[in-house]
Amino acid sequence: MAAAQSRPDVTAKPSITDPSSFVVDAHTHIFPPEFSRDRAALAERDAWFGELYGSPKIALAGEEELLASMDVAGVDCSIICGFPWLDQDVCRAHNDYLLDVARRNRDRVAAVTIVSPTQAGAVEEAERCLRLGAAGIGELNADAQEFDLSEPEPLAELVELCERFDRPLLLHVSEPVGHLYPGKGTSTPEKLQTFLLAYPEVKIVAAHWGGGLPFYELMPEISALAKNVVYDTAASTYLYRPRVFRTVIDLVGADRVLLGTDYALLRQDRFIRRLRKQNVSEEELALVLGRNAARVYGLATEAVTDD
Secondary structure (H helix, E strand, O other): OOOOOOOOOOOOOOOOOOHHHOOEEEEEEOOOHHHHHOHHHHHHHOHHHHHHHOOOOOOOOOHHHHHHHHHHHOOOEEEEEOOOOOOHHHHHHHHHHHHHHHHHOOOOEEEOEOOOOOOOOHHHHHHHHHHOOOOOEEEEOHHHHOOOOOOOHHHHHHHHHHHHHOOOEEEOOOOOOOOOOOOOOOOOHHHHHHHHHHOOOOOEEEOHHHHHHHHHOOOHHHHHHOOOEEEEOOOHHHHOOOOHHHHHHHHHOHHHEEOOOOEOOOOHHHHHHHHHOOOOOHHHHHHHHHHHHHHHOOOOOOOOOOO
């Protein structure tokens, strides 16, 4: 892997004086105010957005709502994501907002950049945002953005960017079985396996418990293939019983699980309270609640060690 490329201090790293108590929500979504005002037009323009957010009853949270939620939940830092728009121009507008929020809240928020991988200008937009301090690329969604993880070649340049900047690629991954729900999609573990075979060295954050990929890590070849994959817990309470936390930690290790609520889909305070009630040690909690995200997303890494 290439050495990390220096980047301007736009999204400053949070000051971590006590890593054991630092809480990072590594998967949240916020939208600019104009997107809320133009919800109906965006829903008409983007079918995936229309499926998830077309109804005005579904909250579109912004900067103020997120910060207030973090205060209530005791979250020190949130990784903010956009939405997997198909239109590259909408991605860029969303990125401008995310980077601006991160700039205004340097000690509390880090942004990842959203691009439409197969659309013109995706690589240039991703590099622009990484140079401005983005902590990674994602959350890419194959169904929403019309690509296929089992045909990984079109993402080669984005993978190269992640490796060059030493930043992770956040991917939406869903379960091949179980109930249907808006936004589930078809990016299941066997497709991610093909992607990992093509790009074994890139750091991957597999959202939503990787669609169940950790359970297949009981297979030695899958465990070896997924060595650079970490799993976030986004939308966990929609998908699994609470003991999923203990089960996955036992399967892959506490150092490969990131707290992610999928705010505003789920409340941060309730999610974290539920996690704290599980059969997880204080040392494991420290990793899952913050230290892992700090390592993966490059937040104050000088203060976060694994000794």
